[in-house]
Amino acid sequence: MSHPAHISFARLEEIVGAPHVLTSPEDLALRRVDGFLPSAVIQPADAAQIAEVLRFAGAEKLAVIPSGGCTKLGIGSPPARYDIALDLSRMNRVLAYDPQDLTLGVESGMRIEQLLRVLAEQKQFLPLVVPYLERATIGGIVASNSSSPLRHAYGGVRDFCLGMEFVTGEGSQAKSGGRVVKNVTGYDLHKLLIGSLGTLGVITRVNFRTFPLLPAQRTFVAAFSAAEPAFQFCGAISRSPLTPQMVEIADPGAAEVIFSGGGPPQAEPRKWSVLVSAAGLPEVVDRYARELGHMAAAANADELEPLGDSEGPVVLARIREFPRLILEAVPSAAIFRIGVLPTAMPGLLGELSSVATRGGVDLISLTRASGIVYAALLPKEGEAATVPLLSKAVQEVFRVCGKSEINASAMLEWCPPEVKLAAGGVWGPPRPDFGLMKRVKDSFDPNGVLCPGRFAGGI
Amino acid sequence: MQIKPQLVRDLIALLGPKAVLSEPEDLMLYEYDGSVELGSPECVVFPSSAREVSEIVRLANRYEVPLLGRGAGTGLSGGAIARDGGIVVAFSRMNRILEIDAANLRAVVQPGVVNLDLSRAVDHLGLYFAPDPSSQKACTIGGNVSENSGGPHTLAYGVTTNHVTGLELVLPDGEIVRTGGKNLETSGYDLNGLFVGSEGTLALVTEITVRLTRKAEAVKTLLAVYDTIDDTTESVFEITVRAITPAACEMLDGFTLRAVEDYVHAGFPKDCAAVLLIEVEGLSEAVEAQAAAITEVCKLHRAREVRVARDDRERALLWKGRKEAFGALGRISPMYYVQDGVIPRTRLPETLRRIAEIAAKYDLQIGNIFHAGDGNLHPLILFDERDRAQFERVVAAGGEIMRHCVDVGGALTGEHGIGMEKNELMSLIFSPDDLALMARVRASFNPAGRLNPGKVLPLGKGCGEIRIPHIPASAATPA
Missing domain, CATH: 3.30.70.3450 (Alpha-Beta Plaits)
Structure with missing residues (x-):
């Protein structure tokens, strides 16, 4: 799973400085992804260092997974390979904040709670009220497209993100969009990075429009x-x-x-x-x-x-904090995030309830009326064979979501690695646009350096 | 390029003789759009289905001929112009609204549906389609998707990309594929986000699923009249700072107003320096309070008068003045060159002063009519193309304005698109690495470059200068 013998720590220390190459068991354990441990944690200071690390990783055929607050590393399929954890926590500054223009540019390693405090001083905010608020970073929130209950009024990240800077899997520093509130200059490549789970590029800066706090x-x-x-x-x-x-x-x-x-x-x-x-x-x-x-x-x-x-x-x-509260109470819970139309919600919840009853598991759901259902499958108390039961129920959830009268788009956001494997994946049945996603991946990261295997369609 | 007669015969066999144009006099209508660009296609086809579009794409590939999509031809950056000849795929026959799902606030439409027709079709349900480019009476939703169109009310409601949840596409290899759907989100990369605004260079759009928006309970339209430009821009600045979010905040300068008033008779004062046309929407309680706050700001900045439209008729008249302003200017000048730069809103006062300096320096008349609330400028430079010396000054002045926008942290285009008008300017904003990545993404979908060639990305011909316009101003109506 890890290949310490293959990694030239000397080269990595050259790039980021020796104090920023971590190899202690605790540092590695914190960046564990589905049971896989990295061989080293690298803490870059800027995009240029990230680019060098990625070029080095490409040349050495190493796999890199970026991380921030390490709150959402369990989202996605288990990685195919994992050598280097790229810890963005040193890149945690507000780079540009123009409260009068209601625009903001921030480094991806900044924690959202800290950013919200900066904004609150100007009576402004970002509608990113997301789980793990005190630890989650901007980069992680954007890369996992974390859902906020305020989506109802303000839309998702894609609706108020103005532009991004990022480093592609090949180690090329790139950007798209800008920092003005209206802009159609060039392709909106940054939209692809929202929810990409780090598979396309390492996000280094995100520009947002901000919103006034209401009285x-x-x-x-x-x-x-x-x-x-x-x-x-x-x-x-x-x-x-x-x-x-x-x-x-x-x-x-x-x-x-x-x-x-x-x-x-x-x-x-x-x-x-x-x-x-x-x-x-x-x-x-x-x-x-x-x-x-x-x-x-x-x-x-x-x-x-x-x-x-x-x-x-x-x-x-x-x-x-709904998903987190569930996971803290029941670490083996399987939590779906399901896109569904409002009129199909009652039908979907009915189906989910039947799946739970038939499968011998419990169901808890929290639904955003604008079109997202969080459905948690929980093993019943005292149940010993949780993995087979949960895995079977997970497959059933994907099946009912595919029914024509439900037509929901489900992703299994949180679950134990054993369930991911036993259920046959977290992304659901293949969709016709997976082929297009592969083309996008090959444009950004042709050598598969970034998070190989974690994304839909085996990307 | 000369397309082979056999290709035309194959297209006729596929679509029928009435769905294929190839006579020069027919093709002339498709040489231009709302921009100042020009380019002749060799053939125009009118498919009725995605299947037919796919077959057209396959024929273009077999004969190695370029092709591009076209809606109403109202675009302002040459996106629908056949720069290298070839086939224009006109979507005017694919103009059906396929589904209206009011309970879920969705509609499924074909690309040739006219923007305003969709809003009209759902009006009785209390709904509308929010993106409202000024050309909305003519422009199509397929074109809106390609260009990621905006409009005055995008200040509050967002541009086209914020209102698209699903697409059916024909890729440059002829494959028909769907991205997204009706749901708010689907797992995987946000491909809709990539395709919307890709200016027809990645795929042809054959079906669109859009969000519908509920009409606000109350609307108030205000007209604030000023004696100086500075007072006008300072008002916009303070409205933004005070975090009042109007649904629209448009500025028209005195020069533009006089032309508009002579044409539209909307009751604009002809002796002022500028006006702001501001609209607030929402619950009646909120609208009252916002209108009062805006009036206070405008008065604080020495507005001579703040007028509130008394009824729908007055409101419609004010908006008619705004939306037909470009047509009005077309009546008083042989030609004009309109720009679409964006600046941070805090830089508005200095930017308008800079534009005035540039106009004086080059001895040109520059009108300003634009989306002040989101910093999206439309400086409009009037000229007579028979005067070559003046013509060169127009080009130089346009370049200076664009560079100012970039220097203050802005963008080349807020809603009109890059197209073939500004593609050589892309390097003012983007590094070679940025552009290389965009080129690679394009090549991954459009490897032979056969779909809408010569758009968006620089060709490397004469970098950094505004292209010289070729044709007289039409009655085009930018957003």
Whole structure:
């Protein structure tokens, strides 16, 4: 799995300096990917050093996996090879911030929590409310296209990323886009790097547009006795003139996870909860309270309650950290991220529930009303043969997602390496555009230096 | 290049005689678009399906002839011009809306559907298609996808790429393939993100799945009138700084306004230095507050008057003035050259002063009408092509404006595209390594370079200078 004998540490030390070539067992263990350990951790200071490391790796036929906060290294297929971990944590500066223009350029190793603090000083933010907030870095968030509940109002990374600088697998420093808010100069290559899991290039700088913090914010919780009325409520919101910051549907299990940090009394166990955040002027937030109340009543909600000033941030943080909370409680959980249309959501959740029942596993789901379902399959307590049961259920999930009336796009984002292997992969059945992805990969990284084997279609 | 008569016969056999044009008088209509470029195709074909497009591509490959897609021909950078001759694939027969899925805010359309026709088709559902280039009455969604088109309201709602979730493509080898779909996300690389805005150089688009947007409950359109350009740009600056996000924030200078008013009669004051046309949208409570805040900013910066459109008719008239401004200028000048540079919004006041200096230095009339809110300039240089000396000054002035945009950290084009107009300027922004990677990505899809040759990437002919325009200004209407 590792080939220390093949690596010239002297050359790597020449490039980044001896103190920045780490080989201690702890340093290697932190960058473990699905049981594979690197032979060395390299900490470059800038893009030029990354380019040299990658050229060296190409010449020596070594495989490189970039990392930041090491919070999402488990996403993707197990690597085919892994020799060098490229740790971006030294590249952690804000390079350009023009609050008056609402634009920002930041190095990829910067932690999002720290960046959000810088922005908050100017009463601005980025809508990247993502899991592992205190450790996750910009590069990792972008490369894994981390999902934020604020996607409902602000879109995903692709919608507010203005441009990027990166180093290709061949060690060529490149960029695309720019730092102005509107730009069609050249191909949008940076969009390809969003969600690429490091397989195309090492991201070194990301430019974003920033957003003003809104004066007032309140989150409302509606509790329902079943899934169907919860989705009716979401449908009504979607047809209304309201444009909430966030609409999340928690099944009873997810509600328990979200509210166990000190939740409101109405969040009784075994209820479906819909959480809606409104932000803006106080009179706008008041209007949300009125209209959401009417809509919740029309959908037979048990009640609609605003979260208090102290519990609001706690509940939002638990929504943000949902996958992490599941994994911390049940490390062997298999968590899907599923793109699906709103009208197919109830059907999908019904199918998932049947899969879980038939397969002898538990299911917890948290749904972003704009079109993403997080579905966690959990082994039942005391179950010994978890891997075969989970793997079978994983295959079933991919199958039901492919049904024509569901037509969902599933990716198994988090699961134990043994399940990845036993289930036959995390990317689901082959899609017709995999061939195009291979062409893209060959343009950026023809020698397969970056994260070989981790991506869809064996890329 | 001379295409073989046998190729025309093969195309007729494939598509029928009415779907193939090859007579010079027919081809003349397809020599130009909304830019100042010119190029003659040798054949124009009108496919009805992706299958036919694929067969056309295969024939072009067999005969080794270049080809390119074309929608309404309203583009502003020569994207739909047959630079090296060959076949123009015109999408006017593929103009059906295939599906409207209101509950999921999606529509599936063929590339020849006119932008505004889609919004009209979903109007009764309270929905619309957000990208709104000024040519939206004519331009097609296939063209919007190729150029990643913008428009005044993209300030709040984003450009075309933010509204596309799926594509059906015919690759340069004839393969028909789908990327994305109706879902918000699909796993794998964001291929939609690559193809949207690739200016027809990677694939021909044969079907598009777009997001629809719900119409806002309330809209207010304001017209702020100024006696100096500086006050106008300072107002835009402060609106941005105060984090008020209007749906649109457009600026027209006095020179442009007078031409517009004579043409459209929208009620613009003819004696001012500039106006801002600002629109706010959303919940009625928010709209009231935003309109009040904007009025306050404008007054603070010495706006002579801030007028609010009283009804839909007044609002429509103000927008008609904005959207037909380029046509209005076409009436008073034999030719004009319009640019599309982008700057950080904080650099707007100094940039407008710089443009005025450049106009004075070269003794030229430069109109300014543009998307102030997102820093997307459209300086418009008027000239008479019979005056060669003036013509050379236009080229020099255009180059200076573009260099200023680059120097302050901006971009060459915000929405019109690179095409064959600015491809030699790409090296002002991108390094040889950046361009080499783009070339390699293009070659991975379009290895023979047969699809839309001579666009986007530099050919290495005369680097860094604005190309000289060739034809009189049409009534083109940039976004």
